[in-house]
Amino acid sequence: MKYVEEYRDRSAAERIAAAIAAAATRRWVLMEVCGGQTHAILRYGIDDLLEQSVELLHGPGCPVCVTPLETIDRAHAIAMQPGVMFCSFGDMLRVPGSNGDLFALRARGADIRVVYSPLDAVALAEKHPDREVVFFAVGFETTAPANAMAALVAHRKKIRNFSLLVSHVLVPPAITAILQSPESRVNGFLGPGHVCTVMGTSEYAAIAEHYRVPIVITGFEPLDLLEGVLAAVRMLERGEVGAPVQYGRAVRDEGNAESRRVVDELFDVTDRKWRGVGMIPKSGHRFRYEYRHFDAETRFDVHAVETREAAECISGRVLRGIDRPTDCPAFGTRCTPETPLGATMVSAEGACAAYFAYGREPERRLPLVSAAARPEKLGGRNGAFR
Amino acid sequence: MASSSPLDVSCPTPSGAYERIVLGHGSGGRLSRDLLRDVFLEELGATQLDHEEDQSSFDVEAGRLAFTTDSFVVSPLFFPGGNIGDLAVNGTVNDLAVGGATPLRLSAAFILEEGLPVERLRTVVRSMRRASVEAGAAIVTGDTKVVERGKADGLFITTTGVGMVPAGRRLSAKNARPGDRVLVSGMLGDHGIAVLAKRDGIELETEVVSDTAPLSGLVEALLAAAPDARSMRDPTRGGLASALNEIAASSGVGIELDERLIPLRTQVRAVCELLGLDPLYVASEGRLVAIVPPESEAAAIEAMRAHPLGRDAVALGTVVDEHRGRLSLRTLVSGKRFVPMLAGEQLPRIC
Numbered sequence: 118m119k120y121v122e123e124y125r126d127r128s129a130a131e132r133i134a135a136a137i138a139a140a141a142t143r144r145w146v147l148m149e150v151c152g153g154q155t156h157a158i159l160r161y162g163i164d165d166l167l168e169q170s171v172e173l174l175h176g177p178g179c180p181v182c183v184t185p186l187e188t189i190d191r192a193h194a195i196a197m198q199p200g201v202m203f204c205s206f207g208d209m210l211r212v213p214g215s216n217g218d219l220f221a222l223r224a225r226g227a228d229i230r231v232v233y234s235p236l237d238a239v240a241l242a243e244k245h246p247d248r249e250v251v252f253f254a255v256g257f258e259t260t261a262p263a264n265a266m267a268a269l270v271a272h273r274k275k276i277r278n279f280s281l282l283v284s285h286v287l288v289p290p291a292i293t294a295i296l297q298s299p300e301s302r303v304n305g306f307l308g309p310g311h312v313c314t315v316m317g318t319s320e321y322a323a324i325a326e327h328y329r330v331p332i333v334i335t336g337f338e339p340l341d342l343l344e345g346v347l348a349a350v351r352m353l354e355r356g357e358v359g360a361p362v363q364y365g366r367a368v369r370d371e372g373n374a375e376s377r378r379v380v381d382e383l384f385d386v387t388d389r390k391w392r393g394v395g396m397i398p399k400s401g402h403r404f405r406y407e408y409r410h411f412d413a414e415t416r417f418d419v420h421a422v423e424t425r426e427a428a429e430c431i432s433g434r435v436l437r438g439i440d441r442p443t444d445c446p447a448f449g450t451r452c453t454p455e456t457p458l459g460a461t462m463v464s465a466e467g468a469c470a471a472y473f474a475y476g477r478e479p480e481r482r483l484p485l486v487s488a489a490a491r492p493e494k495l496g497g498r499n500g501a502f503r
Numbered sequence: 504m505a506s507s508s509p510l511d512v513s514c515p516t517p518s519g520a521y522e523r524i525v526l527g528h529g530s531g532g533r534l535s536r537d538l539l540r541d542v543f544l545e546e547l548g549a550t551q552l553d554h555e556e557d558q559s560s561f562d563v564e565a566g567r568l569a570f571t572t573d574s575f576v577v578s579p580l581f582f583p584g585g586n587i588g589d590l591a592v593n594g595t596v597n598d599l600a601v602g603g604a605t606p607l608r609l610s611a612a613f614i615l616e617e618g619l620p621v622e623r624l625r626t627v628v629r630s631m632r633r634a635s636v637e638a639g640a641a642i643v644t645g646d647t648k649v650v651e652r653g654k655a656d657g658l659f660i661t662t663t664g665v666g667m668v669p670a671g672r673r674l675s676a677k678n679a680r681p682g683d684r685v686l687v688s689g690m691l692g693d694h695g696i697a698v699l700a701k702r703d704g705i706e707l708e709t710e711v712v713s714d715t716a717p718l719s720g721l722v723e724a725l726l727a728a729a730p731d732a733r734s735m736r737d738p739t740r741g742g743l744a745s746a747l748n749e750i751a752a753s754s755g756v757g758i759e760l761d762e763r764l765i766p767l768r769t770q771v772r773a774v775c776e777l778l779g780l781d782p783l784y785v786a787s788e789g790r791l792v793a794i795v796p797p798e799s800e801a802a803a804i805e806a807m808r809a810h811p812l813g814r815d816a817v818a819l820g821t822v823v824d825e826h827r828g829r830l831s832l833r834t835l836v837s838g839k840r841f842v843p844m845l846a847g848e849q850l851p852r853i854c
Contacts, residue, residue: 118769118772118773118776121776125835125836126835126836127763127835127836127837130835130836130837131836131837134837159840160834160840161834161835161836161838161840162832162833162834162836162837162838162839162840163836163838164838165838165839165840166836166837166838166839339834339835339836339838340836343836465779473843474843475840475841475842475843476829476831476840476841476842476843477840477841478841
């Protein structure tokens with residue numbers, strides 16, 4: 118397969134891994150931000166390959182994982198209403214809410230459809246004018262443009278029985294929250310390559326500058342990830358900060374202005390709760406006033422829901438890079454992809470699911486690098502970011 | 504009920520003048536008899552099926568019998584490279600073959616859905632005859648039931664087979680030892696991807712064709728060259744990963760694969776990449792996985808490559824004395840990870 122296999126070459130990988138080992142004078146702690154990167158790291162055993170030189174922590178970049186429980190419960194409340202046709206991407210169906218998942222609701226008679234594009238949901242609304250069609254709009258900056266476009270299409274076609282339950286989240290505020298956390302052990306980041314194809318690099322350059330960390334904007338193939346790690350390790354060794362782009366074949370500094378324009382037309386930025394992490398200021402989207410009729414939360418009045426999280430689940434600590442999935446006593450026993458206690462065990466991009474799929478076990482890991490080993494000159498500064 | 508009684512047994516007129524299966528075809532009465540005569544006896548041949556008795560009997564030499572059964576619910580019924588009939592015969596033949604047994608006789612039980620075109624059934628049964636002749640194991644007994652429309656998906660088949668294990672042959676999943684080599688007879692995952700592509704309308708520049716085939720000849724060729732072979736499996740549901748995890752667990756050993764050596768067609772790789780499937784879990788229906796002692800590796804590979812079903816045979820891993828009961832993979836970029844048993848179902852109804 119052209120344009121893929123070149124990035125999975127063993128001799129090149131071994132060369133870069135050797136360069137990383139040669140460059141690292143200590144074991145650096147890097148966090149890959151994006152769930153797609155987490156999956157590839159585990160799939161190709163890159164954490165194993167680099168075990169002596171870097172510890173890879175897995176960030177909060179799995180949209181399914183960080184969708185708050187309240188939103189899942191609201192989705193369930195909406196889906197159970199008579200006349201509603203609830204549309205979602207497939208992986209949201211298995212995410213546990215306070216009382217089971219969407220599959221369980223479907224078995225009880227709710228009309229829940231798996232779609233592959235938000236435009237499929239618009240088409241369903243057009244075809245079934247007597248039904249209320251709701252799309253569960255979950256995702257990062259990469260997904261938001263398509264969801265915004267769906268609302269815009271419905272708006273232009275005057276389709277009135279279509280709405281979106283929006284749970285868009287933004288990456289930069291999450292990175293900032295991790296950098297501000299006293300528990301964080303992160304020395305540097307592999308930035309989210311696909312998000313930056315839309316958003317460009319300026320937000321990351323600003324965070325890197327402010328918090329004095331390297332954020333290497335990185336792709337998703339094994340050689341991308343290894344190159345990203347090498348660049349980050351070299352920057353850390355030299356005390357450099359900044360947000361260079363490893364993923365140059367996809368990312369332009371200015372991003373995709375047209376996509377951002379559509380998103381800005383429909384949404385403004387609001388505070389958002391992240392599952393397992395908590396409230397992060399200015400970290401999500403809500404419909405602008407003039408498009409508020411597309412907001413399913415308003416349309417169905419489901420603001421007050423009582424939530425109940427599985428007490429045993431440590432997904433919040435996993436999402437913040439404090440614990441690893443295998444630190445959880447329920448991992449692989451009471452919590453598996455078939456019977457997940459938390460969302461990180463559901464999505465293929467969730468760290469727990471990736472650890473499970475690739476057979477990671479606690480005993481083969483090196484001990485955690487302690488927070489105290491983090492050099493003073495890096496990160497940990499107080500005060501909100503701009 | 505209208506009923507024609509064609510006197511000429513070889514007349515290809517659809518059974519009892521019905522073009523589609525009706526509930527009466529499962530009644531045990533006249534329509535059942537017509538279906539037996541016009542489809543099953545016609546296609547399988549009276550030499551195979553003995554319809555005079557409620558059972559089939561045959562003489563065997565004294566020795567060790569192997570006995571296995573398998574059900575087939577593949578959707579769609581017809582796919583590039585075969586249909587549910589080939590699959591039902593080859594699947595059971597292969598379960599006998601990988602135990603070192605020479606297949607002798609098969610049975611076939613059919614669950615038909617009301618409305619199934621009789622010509623489709625005829626095509627399936629014809630394929631079963633061809634496959635059973637190729638494997639040298641006649642279909643000698645069977646059964647047919649009909650269920651109402653909507654209660655089945657066209658046609659389900661259960662086959663059972665008996666075979667004879669030659670004296671002294673003891674292939675078992677328990678026999679793998681550290682140092683042994685892991686061989687496969689050819690490209691993996693063709694069957695799973697062929698069915699999936701057909702079912703989901705995935706268009707490929709070059710069609711992937713199911714690998715369904717009877718493995719008894721290949722097994723005999725391998726055993727002639729490497730009589731000390733330890734264990735064999737056909738990597739069907741759950742793919743290579745499940746077959747090797749089972750051997751690792753049964754033998755109490757670890758198995759290590761090199762991802763670079765896993766033989767996959769470009770189209771199979773591409774479909775897996777697009778759909779996020781792991782080809783290690785995708786089924787083959789005519790491939791052999793064999794564990795052989797290191798000193799027999801070269802002879803075993805050579806023997807397999809000389810057989811039409813083993814041209815792409817390779818060694819791709821080693822049995823080790825570490826991580827007992829588990830399968831590990833040295834990845835393309837030389838990281839190491841484990842390959843657990845598949846959790847859940849990756850591709851439902853591919854066999």
